[in-house]
Every structure is written in C-alpha cells, then in structure tokens.
Amino acid sequence: EQAIDAKPELRDSGIPRERFHWVFKLADIMMDLPRNLRSHSSGVVISREPIADTVPVIQSAVDGVRILQWDKRSAKRCFDKFDILCLRGNDVLSDTETRVRTQQMDFRVEELSTDEDEPYRAMRAGQLIGIPQSASPAMRQAHIRLGTKDLGDARLVQAGIRPGVGGAVKLNELIARRKGKPYSFSHPELERILGPTYGIIVFQEQVDMLLQTFGGYTSGEAEDARESIHKKRKDDYVRSIKEQVIERVMRNGYPQHIAEEVYELVAVFQGYGFAEGHALAFADISVRCVWCQQNFPAEYFSALLDAQPAGYYGPCTIINEARTRGVKVLPPDINKSDLKFSVEDVQAEEDPKIVFPNGGIRVALNQLKGLSKPTATAIVFQRLQGAYTSLFDFAARVRPNRDELELLILSGALDTLHHNRRAALWAVPEAQNFAATVNLGPNSLALQQPEPALPQGVEDFSQEEKALYERAILEMDVASHLMAFERERVAAKGVITSAEASRLPHLQKAYVVGNPIRLRFPPTQSGKRVVFFDLEDETGLLNVTCFDDTYIRYGHTIVCSPYVTIFGEAQERDNHIAFLAQQVFPYKPIIHRQNQQQKLPIVTGDYLVR
Numbered sequence: 001e002q003a004i005d006a007k008p009e010l011r012d013s014g015i016p017r018e019r020f021h022w023v024f025k026l027a028d029i030m031m032d033l034p035r036n037l038r039s040h041s042s043g044v045v046i047s048r049e050p051i052a053d054t055v056p057v058i059q060s061a062v063d064g065v066r067i068l069q070w071d072k073r074s075a076k077r078c079f080d081k082f083d084i085l086c087l088r089g090n091d092v093l094s095d096t097e098t099r100v101r102t103q104q105m106d107f108r109v110e111e112l113s114t115d116e117d118e119p120y121r122a123m124r125a126g127q128l129i130g131i132p133q134s135a136s137p138a139m140r141q142a143h144i145r146l147g148t149k150d151l152g153d154a155r156l157v158q159a160g161i162r163p164g165v166g167g168a169v170k171l172n173e174l175i176a177r178r179k180g181k182p183y184s185f186s187h188p189e190l191e192r193i194l195g196p197t198y199g200i201i202v203f204q205e206q207v208d209m210l211l212q213t214f215g216g217y218t219s220g221e222a223e224d225a226r227e228s229i230h231k232k233r234k235d236d237y238v239r240s241i242k243e244q245v246i247e248r249v250m251r252n253g254y255p256q257h258i259a260e261e262v263y264e265l266v267a268v269f270q271g272y273g274f275a276e277g278h279a280l281a282f283a284d285i286s287v288r289c290v291w292c293q294q295n296f297p298a299e300y301f302s303a304l305l306d307a308q309p310a311g312y313y314g315p316c317t318i319i320n321e322a323r324t325r326g327v328k329v330l331p332p333d334i335n336k337s338d339l340k341f342s343v344e345d346v347q348a349e350e351d352p353k354i355v356f357p358n359g360g361i362r363v364a365l366n367q368l369k370g371l372s373k374p375t376a377t378a379i380v381f382q383r384l385q386g387a388y389t390s391l392f393d394f395a396a397r398v399r400p401n402r403d404e405l406e407l408l409i410l411s412g413a414l415d416t417l418h419h420n421r422r423a424a425l426w427a428v429p430e431a432q433n434f435a436a437t438v439n440l441g442p443n444s445l446a447l448q449q450p451e452p453a454l455p456q457g458v459e460d461f462s463q464e465e466k467a468l469y470e471r472a473i474l475e476m477d478v479a480s481h482l483m484a485f486e487r488e489r490v491a492a493k494g495v496i497t498s499a500e501a502s503r504l505p506h507l508q509k510a511y512v513v514g515n516p517i518r519l520r521f522p523p524t525q526s527g528k529r530v531v532f533f534d535l536e537d538e539t540g541l542l543n544v545t546c547f548d549d550t551y552i553r554y555g556h557t558i559v560c561s562p563y564v565t566i567f568g569e570a571q572e573r574d575n576h577i578a579f580l581a582q583q584v585f586p587y588k589p590i591i592h593r594q595n596q597q598q599k600l601p602i603v604t605g606d607y608l609v610r
Contacts, residue, residue, distance in 0.1 A: 008555030036061035088310030089132030095303035145574035154283035302341035328360035481538035499539035504570035554584035
C-alpha cells in the first residue's frame with residue numbers, strides 16, 4: 001500500500017488505486033500456494049538400496065524427472081546428496097568447440113590455458129558482455145576495480161558479489177586492502193584461514209574452518225551452524241548462538257577477545273555465499289569464454305545465442321555486442337538459415353573479392369518468434385531437395401500457415417526470393433491458394449502449375465519499418481541497433497553515444513539517449529532508493545546510477561519509457577566510469593512517430609530486474 005505513494009512509477013501511472021487493491025487481494029490468496037511439485041535444479045540423490053523403499057518417488061510435474069517426496073534438507077539426512085552445477089556457460093563452450101573444429105580439428109576447450117594475460121586484460125577493462133557468470137554490471141565493475149590478474153583474482157570476484165560476503169561494503173574493503181590498505185591479524189590461525197582473502201570471509205568453508213579451528217566444532221556441526229545462520233537469519237538465529245560460540249572458543253584455550261572476534265566474523269556471513277571450488281568453477285568458465293570470444297568471435301556468439309537464456313543479457317544486447325566487435329549479422333534466409341545460428345564467410349562491402357572467413361553470423365530459424373518447430377524443420381528438410389526459387393515454390397513445398405508465412409516475410413527470410421516485403425505480403429493469399437492446388441505427395445504426378453504473378457507497383461516498407469518488424473519478430477536487430485536511426489538527429493543536439501560517455505573524464509557532463517534495460521533497485525543501508533540500469537544504444541552499454549532524489553522526480557520515466565534522454569555527469573572510481581543521472585526525460589524516436597501502425601517493439605516489463 002505504501003509503495004503506491006512512494007514509488008513514482010506507480011504514483012504517476014494514472015492507474016486507479018482500487019486496481020492495485022485487487023492485486024493485493026489476489027496476491028494474499030495466492031501467497032505460498034504451491035503451483036506444482038518439481039525437482040531441485042541441481043540436486044541428485046543416490047542410495048545403495050532402492051530409494052522407493054525409503055521414501056515415495058513421483059515424477060516432476062515440469063520435466064517428468066523422478067523426484068523424492070521429501071525436501072532437500074530431509075533428503076540430505078538420509079542419502080548421499082550432490083548438487084551438480086548445470087551451467088549454460090559449459091553449453092556455450094562445448095558448442096563453440098564444435099563450431100571451431102570444422103576448421104581446426106584438434107581444438108579442445110579444456111586444453112586452453114588459463115594463465116594467458118589477454119583474457120584477464122579484458123576482465124580488467126570490463127569487456128565481459130556475453131560472458132556467462134561475469135557479464136552483470138556488478139561483475140564487470142568488480143573486475144575493473146580489483147584489477148583482475150589471474151584465476152585466483154577472478155574467483156575472488158565470483159564469490160565477492162554475493163550477499164553472504166556482505167555485498168558492496170565488504171567488496172569495497174577487499175579491493176581497498178588488495179590495493180594496499182593496511183590490515184592485521186590478531187592470531188596466526190586467523191591469518192592462515194583469512195590471509196588469502198585479505199582478512200575477509202569470502203568463501204563458505206572459511207566460516208566452517210573458523211568454527212572448527214577455534215571452537216572445536218566437527219565438520220558437520222560447523223556446516224549446520226553456517227546453514228542455520230543463513231536460513232534463520234530473519235529469526236536472528238546467529239544472536240541466539242553467540243554465548244555458545246564464545247564459550248566453546250574460550251573452552252578451547254583462546255582468550256575472550258579472540259572468541260568475540262571469531263563470533264563477529266561468523267555472524268556477519270548471514271547471506272548466501274560460494275564455496276571456493278564453486279567460485280573457481282565459475283571463474284574458470286568465464287576465462288575460457290573470454291578466450292573464445294576474443295579468438296573466435298563469430299563461433300562464440302553464435303553458440304551463445306543458441307544457448308539462450310544464458311547469462312545476464314538477452315539476444316538483442318548480445319547481437320549488438322557481436323556487431324560492435326566486427327562480426328557481421330546476416331539476416332534469416334530460408335535458403336541459408338539452419339535451425340540454430342550458423343557461421344558464414346563474409347564478403348567485404350568495398351571489394352567482393354575479399355572474403356573474411358567465418359566473419360558473420362546467420363540468424364537461426366529458431367529465433368523467429370511464432371515460427372513452429374515443425375515448420376522450421378520442414379524448411380531445412382525440403383531445402384535438401386533443392387533451393388527455394390520463389391515465394392510460391394516455398395509455400396507449396398513447406399506449407400506454412402498464413403501467420404508463419406507473414407512472419408518469414410516480415411523478418412526478411414524471403415528477401416533473396418523477392419526484395420519487396422510489402423508486395424510479398426500482398427501475395428500471401430495467392431501463395432496459399434497455389435500451395436493448395438499443387439500436390440507434392442510421393443504418389444502425385446509431376447504436373448507443372450504456372451505460378452501467379454507478384455503484385456507490381458507496391459511501395460516497399462522503409463528501412464525503419466523493416467527494422468521495427470525485425471526487432472519484434474527476432475527479438476534482436478539485424479543491420480544495426482534501432483538507436484542508429486536516431487543518431488544523426490540526436491548528434492545534432494549535442495548528444496553523445498554510450499561508448500563516448502563511458503570514456504568521459506571525471507565530472508564531465510553530457511547528454512545521452514538510449515534504451516534503459518536491466519533496472520536494479522538494490523537495498524541500501526540508509527533506506528533511500530538508488531536505481532542502477534544500463535543505457536543501450538548502437539555502440540554498447542553505459543552504466544547509469546540514479547540516486548533517491550533523481551528517482552523520486554524521474555522514476556516514472558526511468559521505469560516506463562522505452563527510450564530516455566539523460567543529462568548527467570561521469571564519475572570515475574577505481575578506473576571505472578559510471579554515469580550519474582541528474583535529469584531523465586522520455587525520448588520519442590522519429591522511427592516510432594513515422595511508423596505509428598507498428599509499435600516500438602520494447603515492452604517495459606521485459607527489462608525490469610528487482
């Protein structure tokens with residue numbers, strides 16, 4: 001109820017308060033109501049005896065996997081339970097390897113060295129868009145500020161961006177100590193346990209080691225205590241065991257000040273944290289992904305796009321990053337596109353005789369929103385009998401329904417058969433009638449039917465209209481980001497690009513226009529609101545910060561406007577530039593006003609991150 005008045009995106013929405021009340025009533029009814037029984041994402045239980053002899057086994061309502069009718073904590077008490085990390089980053093690496101091996105048969109991802117400096121140089125520069133486990137703004141900033149030099153540093157960043165470590169507060173302290181801020185240890189055992197992480201608890205097992213070393217806890221007791229501190233933090237469980245921890249440490253022969261220090265170290269680790277091996281696994285995958293992205297960009301980005309959702313950003317941002325790195329994005333084509341993204345040689349625009357091997361990514365048929373899998377499969381299968389020669393030939397051989405045929409035309413997938421998309425749309429009824437009269441069954445006579453003529457004198461869609469339809473159907477831009485159509489107009493007003501804003505000197509003010517994505521509202525110690533988001537244009541992403549006063553004044557625009565104009569200043573911190581917004585206004589693109597029949601294909605709710 002208070003949020004309706006406190007949050008400008010709700011307060012200024014014009015939505016009657018009574019409609020919010022209905023939402024609250026429905027939420028109250030649905031609260032804690034289980035939707036289905038489903039498996040834990042990575043929990044695997046094994047048993048010497050048949051598991052069904054101990055606990056009932058059923059099928060998951062989501063994927064049909066056999067699961068226990070016990071929660072994970074009960075299962076852990078009676079069985080050997082493993083949490084198997086199933087990371088999309090591994091899918092990306094595996095698929096990249098498969099693509100590269102068409103050219104280099106001996107290429108193996110697991111044989112890549114993690115000691116080369118080039119991947120860490122990219123980390124220090126924050127060039128991590130499209131890197132699973134490392135692409136988020138918090139990760140990129142941490143690598144820049146820490147100055148990541150090796151796998152050990154990378155693992156610190158992976159574990160440091162977790163609430164158990166203490167969030168930004170502890171990470172700031174860790175970076176400061178890494179850069180020379182003095183600190184000391186009051187006992188040699190504390191140095192042994194916390195020395196590698198600059199005197200700060202970063203990994204789960206450091207909590208266990210403190211309890212075991214100083215308090216004489218068994219490994220099981222230490223793990224139970226650590227888990228309870230996290231699971232029961234709302235009940236302030238850690239305060240209830242304060243006397244017990246201090247008493248056990250002192251009984252073990254340590255003075256009271258050491259006992260109290262051990263307790264305080266353990267007590268602050270209340271949120272979720274990584275084990276060191278977990279952090280190393282994430283870091284290792286990230287380093288190998290960076291290497292592949294640097295050396296085989298087309299193969300890597302095509303593998304990444306096939307693995308979606310994988311990572312922090314969606315296909316539109318990923319394809320934009322590939323484009324800025326020199327990879328040419330090729331439109332969907334019924335005579336060339338496969339079900340998955342593929343890599344192709346690209347001719348130089350200035351000289352067709354010059355060919356760049358593996359210089360482009362061909363958009364996959366699976367990327368077309370609304371195209372069924374049977375139709376996509378039929379397109380590839382029928383193509384084995386020979387290339388499609390016309391719209392009517394395609395319609396007769398594949399037999400897509402009307403909606404699918406229109407999607408294929410609007411996405412540009414039939415451009416090589418007929419360049420005028422509007423004329424092709426007009427011919428859809430004729431194409432379907434033609435397909436209905438041509439029998440292509442195995443026992444049919446090979447009778448030639450004359451193809452109808454395509455409409456003449458029909459004005460084609462403008463380039464802006466084509467771009468809008470492509471974004472709506474493909475959820476990505478092909479030739480360029482939509483902001484490229486606005487660049488000449490905004491540049492005339494003195495607006496700079498995201499890439500230029502990211503290189504501004506400290507405290508330099510500027511105007512920037514773009515699409516705000518991935519809004520984040522992290523909690524603050526003061527209770528005031530702070531909003532972080534990425535401003536995206538054709539040159540990349542700009543990290544934007546809005547403090548409470550800016551959010552209160554412009555929050556509705558930030559949350560609800562697909563495009564915004566931001567006036568603010570660059571702020572440098574540990575070699576990282578953040579753009580501090582001071583004013584935010586809705587931006588109405590020319591491309592949108594000129595094409596009112598086609599809505600701008602960006603839904604505000606799609607990019608909110610709470």
